[in-house]
Amino acid sequence: MTTEATLPSTSVSPTGRQVWTRTRGILLALVLLIAAGIAIAAVQSGTRHGRLDPRSAAPHGSRAIAALLAGHGVSTRVVTTLDEARAAAGPDTTVLVAVPDLLSDGQQSRLRRATEASGGRTVLVAPNFPSVSGLAPGVTAAHTRSFDTTLSPRCSLPAARRAGTADTGGGIRYATTVKNAEACYPSDGLPTLLRIPQSTKGGDTVVLGAPGILFNDRLAKQGNASLALQLLGSRPHLVWYLPSLSDASAADTGERGFFDLLPSGWLWGTLQLFIAAALAALWRARRLGPLVPEKLPVAIRASETVEGRARLYRKANARDRAAAALRSTTRTRLAPLVGVPVIQAHTPEALLPALSTRLHGAEQALHDLLFGPPPGDDAALVTLADRLDALEREVRRP
Structure with missing residues (x-):
């Protein structure tokens, strides 16, 4: 059985430019905070005492x-x-x-x-x-x-x-x-x-x-x-x-x-601030109600939808959900090809024996590929997607 990917893996490691783009806001805030602390310390370095103190040379000293x-x-x-x-x-x-x-x-x-x-x-x-x-x-x-x-x-x-x-x-x-x-x-x-x-x-x-x-x-x-x-x-x-x-x-x-x-x-x-905050929360609170269908003003390609959802998964580090979606879709497409009803496509006892007979391969390897644990990092997720594509091509091969 040939289940390994033949395509080169896609690099998912962030580049130096991406790391700088993500972290420059935090670094700028830290620099400003440090600079403000140094400035305050410099201003107050010659002032040992505080407000209304006759020993203090500060603006509010005496x-x-x-x-x-x-x-x-x-x-x-x-x-x-x-x-x-x-x-x-x-x-x-x-x-x-x-x-x-x-x-x-x-x-x-x-x-x-x-x-x-x-x-x-x-x-x-x-x-x-x-x-x-x-x-x-x-x-x-x-x-x-x-x-x-x-x-x-x-x-x-x-x-x-x-x-x-x-x-x-x-x-x-x-x-x-x-x-x-x-x-x-x-x-x-x-x-x-x-x-x-x-x-x-x-x-x-x-x-x-x-x-x-x-x-x-x-x-x-x-x-x-x-x-x-x-x-x-x-x-x-x-x-x-x-x-x-x-x-x-x-x-x-x-x-x-x-x-x-x-x-x-x-x-x-303070009481007035609490009342104002409550009124602002009431004003901006989400109104819950029935969902209203809305027609999109333009047609959106399926590839754009897939890429958008993939970016959301990546931003949330939801590798488990992304892997589950890839495996579920692959199982749904493979089941009719090996004579298994779609309703049983997600049952290992029904799908794996049929696939093993068709491909003459190890059933345990197929189980790990289609029903295994979620990948540990982005590179493993890309490898999983490549292996699922290779498996589907192998099953569709005449």
Whole structure:
């Protein structure tokens, strides 16, 4: 029996050009990612500290205002724990709390008692709900933020009037029930800066809704430098408190969870995104229904259909399905040639004996060819197709 292919095998190994075409997108993405990482590292290599840090020279750092205060005889000291901030509070000291929202309820109460008893000034930078109420009783944060970044004072506070317009907008607005509070830089009727004097000790609390006047890249704009200098330089000493989640004092009964630290606007924004995603999915979802036959506008050659399906099989690495289709079609064509009904063409017990008698060959070899396992690679699949063609030619030979 002659069942081996006589035609040369077709090469299916990808060429170098094909490999480059397939992988160049991934390589380009990796190069861009590496370049972006190097650029970010280069930009931040000289910056050891972060946002609102008086030691940082980054655009959103505050080294510039610290240097400006030093030139006016005000010393700046950075602390990272609540105990250090409480111990440093005094009548000749301004305590600036850079991120009040990181403080737990217990930390807020302890810090407020310490600053009220000290008689100094406390500056709260952009406190949101509920930290602003804990650190400045009688003050609440508005649910909407101000959109105008540059605002006019519109108040009698001397520091604000001397500074003039400043970048106090674009942040949180406040409402207060304190009668003698000075409300400055209003946006849509609500102030973005509050000064609340204390009834005793002569101290006060300043609530600043936007940190822009403290940033390095915005200090020289408008009246930012003047306003920041007057708010932070009223005492000879400035304690710059950078709260940290690793502070041991945070482990108290008033510790808040992750969602408590998120502003309410973020929660509402996330809910809106989920609703928008659900509506988009509903809009783009596939509509299931009965199949509708459609006439093709042009006639397509059978060879093009075969080549298209073959490319799909190759792209999906579906060698098992391709081999099964080749064997099934070959068995269907061979069965009538050896006198086997087509209905039994896919039964080895009916087809193989008839083929073996016709070709005078080994039945086991025919079984492996027509009913064997799927090929392991593309080359084996091409070899299988050649052997099936050779078998069919052998059976059709007179």
